[in-house]
Amino acid sequence: MSQLLITNARPYGEDTVDVLVTDGVVETVAAGQSAPEGAEVLDARGAVLLPGFVDLHVHLREPGGEESETIETGSQAAALGGFTAVFAMPNTDPVADSDVVVEHVWRRGAELGLVDVHPVGAVTVGLGGERLAELGTMADSRAGVRMFSDDGRCVNDPLIMRRALEYASALDVVIAQHAEDHRLTGGAQAHEGAVAARLGLAGWPATAEETVVARDCALAREARARLHVCHISTARTIDVLRAAKAQGVQVSAEVTPHHLLLTDSRLSGYDPVNKVNPPLRTAEDTRAMREALAEGVIDVVATDHAPHAAQYKDTEWQAAKPGMLGLQTALSVLIETMVEPGLLDWHGVARVLSERPAEIGRLPDQGRPVAEGEPGTFALVDPDAVWTVRGANLASKAANTPYEGMRLPGSVVATVLRGRITAQDGKVVR
């Protein structure tokens, strides 16, 4: 029997209690508990206790991109960021479009044991957008895939998307769409608007996202399928989602921390650390994202953690790969943009970072309430801490954080996965 007593914790920022976890399950939530013999004790020192975070959108780069990230370094970053489950996107080399590759990713994550690594399967073979991958085989594999996406590419062909949604509806899996009409974004380098016009960067129009989301909502309604929209970035996409949800379409959506905080005003120096897909947009868009997240039109925050080694970023803008680190800064950005302005309380944080993502990804043992009989899977948060982001100090192999040098609020005191501490005081616990 293994026991962990977390003392002086404040579930959802409320009254201080002690939480006893026995063999991965919460046994007692009560103040003033004494540690049973042999129990490990974690003094939370008044930290906010939340269910462990679930990230529906990360790139762990393994297999094939190990110069930028591995499942090991990505798992470390996840644990340090308060995450207890992550969904690893399939745009690896080879692409995760078969049971062989998804089982490899799943097994490697389980061996490390720092965070539950759930592979996302490709919707189409090789992310080619032409032929459906073996969704059923991947769903039935040991990896138990519950989310499919061609992320990085859009399932652009409406017929393929329709078939994918229809087929998925029988498996209770979700299709996560990277909404970008590639016909409208050929060569695109930056949000189409005043900044791109001045900098001479080919524009990525907001309409390339909005039209695909509108189309997919219509297809999902007809297919009675579950649709998840990755990294939404424009104010009008929110209007489309709101209307679809009002009509009962089973659609969910995520926003990244960087689309909550950063705008295309950062592009002036052409530093590709700010290059990401979809691109950073305007202050009007970030404001709309925050409001829609508070309102619930946007369901979850997902990082789109996308490590890139220096040689892919320290280049001219158009040669650089799009993507930013996100796992270790997500909570802080959420506190900065949502909690401190009063748009979300700690229950809200639990909702967008843990409960809803676990529902969408069909994880029965994640995103659960802090209560007796529930999994002992937590993130402990010190909301009063302030820290300065240094890419070199982050656990990821790459250092491409757009928040370099920025002072951000809130830190993860500890992360607990089924009663086992995976990270504590900024260090990974093995």
Place this chain on the structure above:
Amino acid sequence: MRHLLSAADLDAGEATALLDTSDRLREALLGREVRKLPTLRGRTVVTMFYENSTRTRVSFEIAGKWMSADTINVSASGSSVSKGESLRDTALTLSSMGADCVVVRHPASGAAHRLAHWGGTGPSAGGAGIDTGGATTGTPTAIVNAGDGTHEHPTQALLDAATLRDRLGGIAGRRIAIVGDVLHSRVARSNVLLLATLGAEVVLVAPPTLLPTGVDTWPCRVSYELDAELPAVDAVMMLRVQAERMHGGFFPSAREYAVRFGLSEDRAALLREGAVVLHPGPMVRGMEIAPAVADAPNSAVLAQVRNGVHVRMAVLYHLLAGAPE
């Protein structure tokens, strides 16, 4: 002025000083048997061209040579660039070898900004130019943007301004139309910025498909009707229609473009007396501009090329020797 990356780097005073220097250099060279000034003797100017451009490259090379700088040309093909070396490594290598100034033409917008960001140190002022592992010695290598993607081409704007100043006697208060593929034009971006800085009234004339979203934030006006604008302008600048950048159907046909936006003889007749015609070259005669218009007395096309050398001499002079008091 440490670098010249954008026309926006120049305020009215600096821009005017450059144009004045350009005029003085032209006068200094006038009638000389040996067209060489000693101003930049011992300085090294490297032109690094990742795109073909005979006129801009030769213009910079002549500018450097007439000022006695050692000018060295590096082209992307046949160098380590074609072997996959990164822009950063190429730039740092050149500057470590002793370039005081790197003039760069690159297909990526912002390439010159990146070079300036990466730094690199020329040898002359500080002596050694030794790589001290990040710490810089000597003066930073000056970067001149000779055209970066669809962003800017500031020396083109300066030579256009020099030409307009000659022909119109000044720039402030003059109305200048810029016509054509604004969307893909670095010449247009630099000209809008510089001409606005110098007090001109700029109007862009193009079909909506060749104007960038966000153009409404630029210091200029936009029009779709060339015929409506021509009678009131002091100068009209025809842009090159960059066929190689036309991925999609920005306009239905070359014929329709020529009819609606080409500077035909009939259309040129709408210009008032003394109005100047400019074109940055190379010209597509017939489509953008009628041959007779390009060669007419009010065409300043060759004057632009001539002024290009003097303006680039002035830029190198201000960057490497400092602006004269």
